[in-house]
Amino acid sequence: MSEKTKSAFFDSPEASSAAAPPPFSQAVSDAGPSTFQSRFASITRHGLDRIRLVNLSEVEIAAMHEIVRTYWERGIDKVYPQESSREFKLGGYAWGYDPNGNEQAMMLTLRILEDALIFRKVNHIPPPCEWLNVSFHGGDKLKILNFPPTDLVNDIMATFMTDIQRHEVTPDRAKIKFKGYPWRPLESDGAETQLKLLALLESFERHSFTLYARTSARFADETSESNVLVFQRRKDWVAGKTLYDQL
Incomplete structure (x- = not known):
């Protein structure tokens, strides 16, 4: 190999004479305390x-x-x-x-x-976020609190159009009563309930809301439950952005 074609990684005379790196345990101990915990x-x-x-x-x-x-x-x-x-x-x-x-x-x-x-x-x-509270009641009701955006509510209504018995929408909340008891499935596998929940999550994701937390409680009679989903969306979100644009 000519001088002109030698790799730049081997041109430095110090490379071959440099001291070997310290053992891993020594390197870790010499690194000092972590800046993040x-x-x-x-x-x-x-x-x-x-x-x-x-x-x-x-x-x-x-x-x-x-x-x-x-x-x-x-x-x-x-x-x-x-x-x-x-x-x-x-x-x-x-x-x-x-x-x-x-x-x-x-x-x-x-x-x-x-x-x-x-x-x-x-x-x-x-970053500042919008927060929504979604709860399920009586086996057939869905409630969204804390000023849900109109376009999100309309999307949810359209998604479940044939399943909704009645609804009530005000600026600070949306209440939806479903036909039957979708949140209290009679079938052992509850597949229809799962499909409705997945469709609900997809509606929120289309509007760039992410599921932040879930809280639940079972009461003393062992039959009554309370399930609440908490969603968030960054306040700087604009229409046209996807959920992944915020990450």
């Missing part, structure tokens, strides 16, 4: 009237206290300090069963997610 925390609902906060700082607990006082009209009766957690006892029974859904309790859950974002605390501030 997640701190996880949790919020759980207990009984009919409790919220338990685990692994939150005092500042975050104070912020959560203010959120609950602001969005739950009966306020907080008592605060129970624990060794590694804090528990709020709410006034009234926020998590009690309501066949039509306790809208104030659902909005409280939504505000906790929106304002606190404490399921995982990270170093950067997430």
